[in-house]
Amino acid sequence: MKKLCIFFLTIILLVGMTGCGNKVTNDPITLTMWHVYGSQTESPLNVMIDEFNQTKGKESGIVISVVSVTNSTAIDDALIASANNEPGAVPMPDLFTAYPRVAEEIGLDRLLDWSGYLSEEERSAYVDEFLAEGVIDGRLVMLPIAKSTELLFLNKTIFDRFAADTGVSEEELLHFESLFALCCQYYDWSGGAEMFQINDFYHYFLVNVSGLGGQFIRNGKPDLCSAEFEQAYLPMARAAIHGGLCTGDGYASDRWKTAEVISNIGSTAGMLYLRDYVTYQDNTTEEIETAVYPYPTFSDASPVVIQRGTGLFSMKSEDERKNRAAAIFGKWITQKEHNLDFVIASGYLPVTENAFSALFSNIDMIENEKSHMLYGAVDQMYGSYSFCPLPLYDASGEAQSRFEETAKSILSAAHRDYISRIERGDDPETVMSELLDSSLSEIQEAVER
Structure with a gap:
């Protein structure tokens, strides 16, 4: 309970400090977000979200407002508390990252099915195993944005x-x-x-x-x-x-x-x-x-x-503009150049076939010595190891x-x-x-x- 209180207090403080980007339309869409990428260090995902807000988001009238950066255990507890309207819980975020295990606790019918917002060509761009992990009862409720091993x-x-x-x-x-x-x-x-x-x-x-x-x-x-x-x-x-x-x-x-x-x-x-x-x-x-x-x-x-790593979930909204805005962000963060920037900065694996191939066909493009060692070790496993979700x-x-x-x-x-x-x-x-x-x-x- 103490951890939840600290988690929710952090959210309240951050709400006052984030999501204040320049408005580019008279009625922009703001999506609140909780995520787990960088709870103990500078967050590479926050860097990418800032870039989105200043580019594609500005162009589309979308602001992603990060109100919590935590770890996977804490976010599970907080999401379940909010989904169940427990005393002291804050409202559910529009977007969050988590493991598939929370989906049924929150309610599959409350989550956006990303399939409705991806063309067949867009779906085929993802690594099959990574996309399949987010399918529950025939619904694509978790969009892969980064994986790890x-x-x-x-x-x-x-x-x-x-x-x-x-x-x-x-x-x-x-x-x-x-x-x-x-x-x-x-x-x-x-x-x-x-x-x-x-x-x-x-x-x-x-x-x-x-x-x-x-x-x-x-x-x-x-x-x-x-x-x-x-x-x-x-x-x-x-x-x-x-x-x-x-x-x-x-x-x-x-x-x-x-x-x-x-x-x-x-x-x-x-x-x-x-x-x-x-x-x-x-x-x-x-x-x-x-x-x-x-x-x-x-x-x-x-x-x-x-094969591990959280994915991106979106709460299904009655306001279809929010659903479309979530899809725009999900597609943007998994585009090759953006996905590579994000995963290399955070030690994850890219989620689309072309980004995966680009990374492991040219590991020498990675200048950071520790990251170079990391992806070199993954490269030694790729093709000979089986990946188990x-x-x-x-x-x-x-x-x-x-x-x-x-x-x-x-x-x-x-x-x-x-x-x-x-x-x-x-x-x-x-x-x-x-x-x-x-x-x-x-x-x-x-x-x-």
Whole structure:
């Protein structure tokens, strides 16, 4: 509730400061917007919206007024509160970005079907898989404006010290079996520090169970009883229980700042939040070198990686001018030159075939060194990895959050138990074997309830 209050107060303040562009008609259309692109840094989407307002918007008598920039979890809660007219909630925005999981909570009949405003030629310009993700019950309610995937990010400066002392190599980061083994080695080498964080355990199991030939979501809920789930679980759990794999809450970008972790799997857009220096507990700082790698795989698995990213929704208005204005903006932001400017500035992937081809046929056009590394890593995956969108089923968002919290809580407790028993003199491998079995059973039982 406190987070919602802060969210809505922010909206009230921003409403007074935005949407004051020069009027070009006697009756311009103003569309309010909430979005998630840049809640912790300067927003690349706000830059594009300013450009739209000064060009196409000015020409068409349309003003996009951004009244909230937040994260995907906060925007879900706020949208649902507003859609349900909960006490203290502010009115729904005209436009917002979100994952498809919120569509049914808001009501499909309340959302604009973009299909009615796109010609067949315009629809065919989008990457098929990206457009298909926004179709629910035959209605195109989410227009793709940017997509992302997941990569492995590394603080190479500290890793190189670890490698020099232990003889490990960066090649061991490319497969999960060796990566999780590195976590344990790093924990011992560093005196108890965590090396690696997976921002989304749910994503990890979704893509790796699939890559191993299984199916993580079955009959509308996670299936934790398959051989493929166990194969993905055991090496990951060993690293978490021994130490070295972070099971704490929050994003790796926060721990990256203080070198509490030196590597993580996260969204391509997470590159925005990875600083080029770290601040240690004694308040000293050190510049670091960052490296980016393709998403790791299991040695005997097909390479699969997540397809993620919010899309653009519009509330259906009785004023048809608003619906047409939303469509004009949606088309503008996904035109090749605008889409490339937006996604390259924010670490996302373009959503039309021609923009996608233009980017990956000439990565050298990207001047920023970190962005160049990022798209180079994506390019290594493109064509050989399968891209897996998040499955949509009843209460999928709630199921994802519950799984994440359950897995982290159980593995954190298992790590504490492991350390306690080892300090008492118990045999480490015997304790590890017991905790691997018991933690797996606990997670299976908790998800089944």
